Amino acid sequence: MTDAPTPMVYVVDDDSGMLESTQWLLESVGMTVRGYADGRQFLDAVGPDATGCVVLDVRMPGLGGLNVQEEMQRRGLNLPIIFVSGHADVPIVVRAFKSGAFDFIEKPFNEQLLLDSVQQALQKRPQDTAPPIQDPDALALLDSLTPRERDVFLPLAQGYTSREIAEQLEISVKTIDLYRARVMKRLGAERLPDVTGLAIAVGLVNPLSLRESG
Numbered sequence: 001m002t003d004a005p006t007p008m009v010y011v012v013d014d015d016s017g018m019l020e021s022t023q024w025l026l027e028s029v030g031m032t033v034r035g036y037a038d039g040r041q042f043l044d045a046v047g048p049d050a051t052g053c054v055v056l057d058v059r060m061p062g063l064g065g066l067n068v069q070e071e072m073q074r075r076g077l078n079l080p081i082i083f084v085s086g087h088a089d090v091p092i093v094v095r096a097f098k099s100g101a102f103d104f105i106e107k108p109f110n111e112q113l114l115l116d117s118v119q120q121a122l123q124k125r126p127q128d129t130a131p132p133i134q135d136p137d138a139l140a141l142l143d144s145l146t147p148r149e150r151d152v153f154l155p156l157a158q159g160y161t162s163r164e165i166a167e168q169l170e171i172s173v174k175t176i177d178l179y180r181a182r183v184m185k186r187l188g189a190e191r192l193p194d195v196t197g198l199a200i201a202v203g204l205v206n207p208l209s210l211r212e213s214g
Contacts, residue, residue: 001191007032007051007052007053007122008032008033008034008050008051008052008214009031009032009034009052009053009054009056009122010033010034010035010036010042010046010052010053010054010079011023011026011033011034011035011036011054011111012035012036012038012039012041012042012054012055012056012060012065012068013035013037013039013055013057013060013084014037014038014057014060014061015057016037018057019035019036019037020035022035022055022084022114023035023122025111025114025115026055026099026115026118029115031118032052032123032157032178033173035095038060038061038063039056039060039062039063039064039065039071040060040062040063041067042054043063043068043071043075045074046077046079046205048075048076048186050077050078050142051079052079052122053079053080053081053082053102053118053121053122053124054058054072054079054080054082055082055084055114055118056068056069056081056083056084057084057085058083058084058085058087058092058096059085059086059087059188061101062073064095065083065085066092066095066096066099067209069081069096069099069100069101070099071083071131073100077192080102080121080124081100081101081102082101082102082103082104082105082114082117082118082121083103083105084098084104084107084109085102085103085104085105085106085107086106086108091136091159093159093192094159094196095195097193097196097197097200102116102117102121102124103120103121103193103197104191104197105117105191105193106122106191106193110141124162126200137201141186141187141188141198141203142187144206145183145186145187147180148179149179149183149186151155151169152165152169152176152179152183153183153187153195153199154199154204155168155195156180156183156192156195157195157198157199157200157204158196158199159196162176162177163181165174165180183195
């Protein structure tokens, strides 16, 4: 009987300092890690039977993270992808989640946040191709929102700016920013990707209906 391959954490980042520090962090808790300086190098090295997950930088010269994600899908490489980026604007986050990203973490990231995400991704079964739908804990969080907070949550999750939401609801941008802060705090969301991911996870919005442009 052949032993199953050891789950690997593939780290792909063109910033050598970030690549080394991320690799060191993951190895310090006993994970098996391989680092790559660009997307093409990673794709050339990973085989069809690879297991584990990928920590993938979004913005890289040549083949960017989203392009690597597309190529992995073409090749049938079903590895959970945790995107990291110092430029996590809404269209990029939306596109990543629509294409099945496991998580999206902004740089500079909290080390424990990354470790937790990688641990969860390594436990993800190959057949898990979508986030859990109608998660009761997530639904309970959403149920805690007031009607006005919910009015702000939905377009916020879909990628609309505070100004655009203010126009939709016919109230001031300043008021929207206050509601936005309250929504983020009530949901325990530190980042906009958390809001987007929560909305997708509970099936409140269709990922295909998310906004692609700002």
